[in-house]
Amino acid sequence: MLKISNLHAAIESVNKPILKGVDLEIGTGEIHAIMGPNGSGKSTLSYVLSGRDGYEVTGGSVDFAGQDLMDMEPEERAAAGLFLAFQYPVEIPGVQTMTFLRTALNEIKKARGEKEIDAVGFLKFVREKCKSLNISDDMMRRAVNVGFSGGEKKRNETLQMAVLEPKLAILDETDSGLDIDALRVVADGVNALRSENRSMLVITHYQRLLDYIVPDKVHVMANGRIVKSGGKELALELEEHGYAQYEAA
Amino acid sequence: MAATVDTVERVESITADKYKYGFVTDIEMESAPIGLSEDIVRFISAKKEEPQWMLDWRLTAYRHWLTMEEPNWAKIGYEPIDYQQTYFFAAPKQKVAPKSLDEVDPELLRTYEKLGIPLKEQEMLAGVVGVAVDAVFDSVSVATTFRAKLEEAGVIFMPISEAIQKHPDLVKKYMGSVVPTTDNYFAALNCAVFTDGSFVYVPKGVHCPMELSTYFRINAQNTGQFERTLIIADDDAYVSYLEGCTAPMRDENQLHAAVVELVLHENAEIKYSTVQNWYPGDEEGKGGIYNFVTKRAKCAGANSKVSWTQVETGSAVTWKYPSCILQGDNSQGEFYSIAITNNMQQADTGTKMIHIGKNTRSRIISKGISAGKAQNTYRGLVKALPRASNARNFTQCDSLLIGDKCGAHTVPYIEISNSTARIEHEATTSKVSEDQLFYCRQRGIPEEEALALIVNGFCKEVLQELPMEFAVEAQKLVAISLEGSVG
Ligand SMILES: Nc1ncnc2c1ncn2[C@@H]1O[C@H](COP(=O)(O)OP(=O)(O)OP(=O)(O)O)[C@@H](O)[C@H]1O
Ligand SMILES: [Mg+2]
Numbered sequence: 001m002l003k004i005s006n007l008h009a010a011i012e013s014v015n016k017p018i019l020k021g022v023d024l025e026i027g028t029g030e031i032h033a034i035m036g037p038n039g040s041g042k043s044t045l046s047y048v049l050s051g052r053d054g055y056e057v058t059g060g061s062v063d064f065a066g067q068d069l070m071d072m073e074p075e076e077r078a079a080a081g082l083f084l085a086f087q088y089p090v091e092i093p094g095v096q097t098m099t100f101l102r103t104a105l106n107e108i109k110k111a112r113g114e115k116e117i118d119a120v121g122f123l124k125f126v127r128e129k130c131k132s133l134n135i136s137d138d139m140m141r142r143a144v145n146v147g148f149s150g151g152e153k154k155r156n157e158t159l160q161m162a163v164l165e166p167k168l169a170i171l172d173e174t175d176s177g178l179d180i181d182a183l184r185v186v187a188d189g190v191n192a193l194r195s196e197n198r199s200m201l202v203i204t205h206y207q208r209l210l211d212y213i214v215p216d217k218v219h220v221m222a223n224g225r226i227v228k229s230g231g232k233e234l235a236l237e238l239e240e241h242g243y244a245q246y247e248a249a
Numbered sequence: 250m251a252a253t254v255d256t257v258e259r260v261e262s263i264t265a266d267k268y269k270y271g272f273v274t275d276i277e278m279e280s281a282p283i284g285l286s287e288d289i290v291r292f293i294s295a296k297k298e299e300p301q302w303m304l305d306w307r308l309t310a311y312r313h314w315l316t317m318e319e320p321n322w323a324k325i326g327y328e329p330i331d332y333q334q335t336y337f338f339a340a341p342k343q344k345v346a347p348k349s350l351d352e353v354d355p356e357l358l359r360t361y362e363k364l365g366i367p368l369k370e371q372e373m374l375a376g377v378v379g380v381a382v383d384a385v386f387d388s389v390s391v392a393t394t395f396r397a398k399l400e401e402a403g404v405i406f407m408p409i410s411e412a413i414q415k416h417p418d419l420v421k422k423y424m425g426s427v428v429p430t431t432d433n434y435f436a437a438l439n440c441a442v443f444t445d446g447s448f449v450y451v452p453k454g455v456h457c458p459m460e461l462s463t464y465f466r467i468n469a470q471n472t473g474q475f476e477r478t479l480i481i482a483d484d485d486a487y488v489s490y491l492e493g494c495t496a497p498m499r500d501e502n503q504l505h506a507a508v509v510e511l512v513l514h515e516n517a518e519i520k521y522s523t524v525q526n527w528y529p530g531d532e533e534g535k536g537g538i539y540n541f542v543t544k545r546a547k548c549a550g551a552n553s554k555v556s557w558t559q560v561e562t563g564s565a566v567t568w569k570y571p572s573c574i575l576q577g578d579n580s581q582g583e584f585y586s587i588a589i590t591n592n593m594q595q596a597d598t599g600t601k602m603i604h605i606g607k608n609t610r611s612r613i614i615s616k617g618i619s620a621g622k623a624q625n626t627y628r629g630l631v632k633a634l635p636r637a638s639n640a641r642n643f644t645q646c647d648s649l650l651i652g653d654k655c656g657a658h659t660v661p662y663i664e665i666s667n668s669t670a671r672i673e674h675e676a677t678t679s680k681v682s683e684d685q686l687f688y689c690r691q692r693g694i695p696e697e698e699a700l701a702l703i704v705n706g707f708c709k710e711v712l713q714e715l716p717m718e719f720a721v722e723a724q725k726l727v728a729i730s731l732e733g734s735v736g
Pocket of ligand 2: 087172
C-alpha cells in the first residue's frame with residue numbers, strides 16, 4: 001500500500017532538514033503506529049505524505065498503491081485514497097460541515113470519474129455514518145470546526161474519514177486532548193473502519209490508544225528517522241523506559 | 250428543488266468561462282450624435298416622446314450639472330471621463346414599439362437566452378413562483394414579462410419611459426423626491442440623460458405575488474447607460490425586486506450612472522437585491538465599466554422596512570452607497586453587501602443610514618474581498634438626528650484579503666445628535682490562510698474550489714439574504730470572480 005524509501009525533506013522557508021532518511025512499508029489492511037519524542041518529525045512526515053506546501057523533498061521516494069506520491073497535488077493524493085486526520089483541525093467560518101464534506105466527497109468522485117451524490121442522498125449517507133460512529137449529527141450543521149471543543153474536532157476528523165473511505169488513513173495524535181469517553185468514541189470509530197483493504201498509520205504519544213486500536217507494528221521515530229520497529233509490545237516498553245536511548249542515537 | 254437544480258445548471262452553463270457575458274450582440278442600432286449638450290437632452294426626450302414637463306425637468310438638471318464638479322473624495326483613481334466622446338442614447342432599431350414578445354427582434358431574445366434570462370413566460374417552470382423580468386438593452390427596455398398577471402394584483406411594473414406616458418401623476422409625484430436633481434454630480438447627470446429603467450408601484454395592502462427583476466445589458470460601444478428606477482410601496486405593501494447587470498468585454502471604459510429611488514409608506518416593505526457583474530476590465534486594468542450609482546430609499550411611513558442586498562463583483566470602478574432615510578417612526582433600514590475586487594478593480598462602496606424618526610433601527614453587514622492588486626473600501630455613514638430618540642445601529646465590516654498586493658479599507662463616519670441613540674461598530678480584517686486551503690485540498694477539494702468555498706463561507710450572512718434563485722448565481726459569481734487569484 002505505502003512504501004517510503006529513504007525519504008528526506010526540509011522546511012523550505014528556513015532550509016532546515018527534518019526528515020533524514022525515513023524508511024517505512026505498510027501492507028494493505030495493516031495498522032502501524034508511530035511514536036516518538038516531540039519535534040522528531042512525525043507531523044512533518046504526515047504533511048510531506050499529504051503534500052502540504054512549504055516542504056522540499058530532498059531525497060528518496062514514496063510509492064502509494066503503485067503511484068509516485070511525491071509527484072501528485074494534495075487533492076490528487078486525496079482522490080487516490082490518502083486521508084490525514086489533522087493534529088490541529090482547521091476552522092472554516094461560515095462553511096457548514098455538511099457542505100464541506102459533500103463538496104469533498106463529490107470532488108473525489110469527480111476526480112475518479114464516478115457519479116456525484118446529490119444533497120438528499122448525501123444527507124442520508126452522512127446520517128448513517130454518524131449513527132454508526134455514535135456521533136451526533138448536530139455537528140454537521142455547524143461551520144467546520146468553528147467553536148468545536150478539542151474532542152469534537154477529533155470526532156469530526158474521524159467522521160470525515162468514515163465519509164471519505166480512504167485506502168490509507170494517517171491519524172496524527174487523534175487521541176491527544178481527549179477524555180476517556182471521547183477516546184473510546186474515536187477508537188471505536190477507527191476500529192469500525194478497520195478493513196482488509198484499508199491501511200492506517202497512527203501517530204500517538206500514548207500506549208493507551210494502542211490498547212483500543214491494536215497495531216500490527218509499532219515504530220519509533222527520533223530525529224527524523226525510524227530508529228526502531230517492533231510489535232505492539234514495543235509501545236509498552238517505550239511507556240516504561242521513554243525515548244532517551246533513541247534520542248541519544 | 251427542481252428550480253434550484255435548474256438554476257444551478259443554468260448558471261453553470263453560462264458561467265463556465267471567466268467572463269462569459271462578454272459577447273456582443275450584432276444588431277442594427279440607432280444612436281444620438283456623440284457627446285453631450287442641451288440638444289442631446291432634447292433628442293433623448295423627443296425619442297421617448299416625452300411630455301414637456303419631463304423635458305423641462307431634464308433641462309433643469311442638465312443646467313445644474315454644468316455647474317458641478319466630478320467628486321474626488323472616494324478612494325478610486327481612473328482616467329477622466331470624456332463626456333463629449335460618449336454616446337448618451339443607443340437603441341436597437343425597430344419601426345414600431347413591440348406590443349408583445351412575438352414582435353421583439355429574435356436577435357434580442359437570443360441575447361437574453363444566452364445570458365440565461367428567460368423572457369418567454371411559458372418557459373418559466375410550472376408551479377414555481379415566477380420572476381417577472383424587465384429587460385433593458387442599452388437605452389431602452391425591450392421586454393417586460395408577466396405584466397398581465399401583475400396587473401391583476403394591481404401592481405404596476407413597466408419601463409419608466411412608459412410610466413411617464415401612462416402614469417404621469419405618480420412619476421411627477423415621486424421622481425426626484427428621494428434623490429433630487431441637484432443631489433450629486435452623477436445623479437444630476439442621470440436626471441438629464443436617463444434613458445430607461447423600471448417603474449414599480451405596489452398599491453395599498455398588496456403583497457406583490459412574484460419577484461420583480463430588471464436585467465440591464467450594455468451592448469453598444471462607447472455608450473453610457475443611465476438607468477432610472479423608481480419603486481413605490483404604498484401602505485402595507487410588499488415587494489421584492491432584483492437587478493442584474495452585464496456588459497461585453499471592450500477595451501474602452503464605459504460609464505454606467507444610475508439612480509434608484511425607493512419610496513415606502515406606512516408598514517411597507519421593500520427588499521432590493523443587486524447582483525452586479527458588469528465587465529471588470531482585463532488583468533492589466535484595461536477596459537471595464539465605471540459604475541457610479543446613487544441608490545436611496547425613503548422610509549416615509551411609520552414601521553416601514555427597506556433592505557438593500559448587493560453582490561458587487563464586476564466593474565472596473567464602483568462608487569455606490571445605497572442609503573436609507575429612516576423618517577417614519579420605528580422604520581428599519583438594512584444593508585447587506587458583498588464587494589469582490591480582483592486584479593485591478595477598485596470599489597468604494599457602503600451605505601448611509603439617516604435616522605430621523607423615533608425608534609428607528611439600522612443594520613449594516615459588509616463583506617469586502619480583495620485579491621490581485623485590487624483596492625476595496627467600505628465607506629459608511631450612520632447619522633442620528635436630534636428627534637431620533639432610541640435609534641439603534643449595528644455595523645459589522647469584515648474584510649478578507651487574498652494575496653499581499655491588494656488593499657482593504659474601512660471608513661466609518663458616525664454623527665449622533667441624540668443622546669439616547671446607540672451605535673455599535675465591529676470591524677475585522679483577515680486573510681485566507683494556507684492552513685484552510687491545505688485542509689480543503691487534503692480532503693480532495695482543488696485550490697480554486699477551496700478558495701470559493703472559504704470566501705462563500707465568509708460571505709454567508711449576506712448570501713442568505715438573497716432570494717434563492719439569485720443566491721445560487723451569486724455563489725457561482727463569487728467563485729468565478731476570484732479565478733486566478735491563488736497559486
Ligand atoms: N515553519 C517551521 N520553521 C522552523 N522549524 C519548524 C517549522 N515547522 C516545524 N518545525 C520544526 O520541525 C521539527 C519537527 O516538527 P514536527 O511537528 O514534525 O514534530 P512532531 O514529531 O510532530 O512533534 P509533536 O510530538 O510535538 O507533535 C520541530 O523541531 C519543529 O520545531
Ligand atoms: Mg506532531
